[in-house]
Amino acid sequence: MPTALITGAxxxxxxxxxxxxxxxxxxxILVARSEAxxxxxxxxxxxxxxxxVEIIVQDLTAPGATTAVFDAVVKKGWTVDLLVNNAGCGDYGAFAxxxxxxxxxxxxxxxxxLVELSHLFLSGMRERKSGSIINVASIAAFQPMPYLSIYAATKAFxxxxxxALWAENKDLGIRVLALCPGPTESDFFKAAEFPASLASSSGQKLVPADEVVRDALKALExxxxxVVTGGFPNPLIVNMPRFMPRELVVNSIAKLFRR
Incomplete structure (x- = not known):
């Protein structure tokens, strides 16, 4: 029976x-801060x-957190076949x-x-010549986003x-997927202190998280x-900026997300 490790679970x-x-x-193996x-x-x-099911209660922003997670897995004698780097957060507002x-x-x-966990678990996957990694990005990864500047930049990374990991490892029998969902049913907007008026005015329907997951696993297979999930207009959102002046794209997003 395969084993999956999921952060932000x-x-x-x-x-x-x-x-x-x-x-x-x-x-x-479920990793998050909330033990209950x-x-x-x-x-x-x-x-x-x-x-x-094993749980690891860990704040991944703490010093040495990822090594602690890896050591806990090794100590239990578990082999991770699928790593899902899902833990992440956002923050709304002007950077300054x-x-x-x-x-x-x-x-x-x-x-x-995300980088540390990928490195720690990928080494074993390369030795076994099998394994998968899903890194949760966002449709925000495809263009700069004023008022979500750090969040979008991290997802672009x-x-x-x-x-890059996909290309480096695909010939070794290892699959790597960047999952890029649009607005999804979760606590993201609340945690990011996103204004309710802006969230409602976007006109985009929140996609159920289970639908995003099924689309991700299909793409991994x-x-x-x-993979960009959530249906129309997300593919349009991620591709249109390629054909427009970057200044126009950024200015348009700034106007959309300004209070």
């Missing part, structure tokens, strides 16, 4: 990955699907007006922790990094390097 896309993979008879939520999810999945510590923490979680 206590809710949203991470919890949806846990449920879907449990249905597909994967053992799970992880315990509740683990108990539910073990009882319903008769799988093994937002707390610096929150911006740096976003880089630490969205980029540094995730997209570029994941596609096809060994795609990236």
């Amino acid at each position: 206590s809710g949203g896309i991470g919890a949806a990955f846990a449920i879907e993979l449990a249905q597909r008879q994967h053992n799970l 939520k992880l315990q509740q999810l683990a108990a539910q999945l073990q009882q319903e699907f008769n799988i093994l 007006d937002r707390p610096l510590a929150k911006q740096v923490g976003m880089v630490q979680l969205n980029i540094v922790a 995730v997209l570029s990094f994941s596609e 096809k060994n795609q390097s990236n």
Whole structure:
């Protein structure tokens, strides 16, 4: 039975990955800060699907966090066949007006922790010549986004990094996918302090997290390097900037997201 490790597993896309993979008879290692939520999810999945579920309560922005997660997995003797780097956060507002510590923490979680976990677990996958990594990016990865500047920049890194890993490892039997969802049913907008008026005025329907997960796993099976989920207009959003002056794109987004 394969084993999947999922970060940010206590809710949203991470919890949806846990449920879907449990249905597909994967053992799970669930990582997040919220012990109560992880315990509740683990108990539910073990009882319903008769799988093994391990939880690791860890703040991935803390010093040495990723090494602690890796060491815990090694100590338990588990082999990770699928790594889902889902943990991430956003923050709405003009960069200069937002707390610096929150911006740096976003880089630490969205980029540094993802890179470290990818490196730690990819080495074993290369030795076994099998394994998969899903890195959760965003449709925000495809263009700069004023008022979500650090978030979009971190997701652009995730997209570029994941596609490079895909090319480096595909001939070794290892699949790497950048998952780029649009607006999804989760706590993202609340945690990012996104104004409700802007969220509602975008006109985009929030896509259920389980739908995003199923589309991601289909793309992984096809060994795609990236997938944009959520249906129309997301493919339009990610491709239109390629044919427009960059200044026009950035100015348009600034007007859209300004309070």
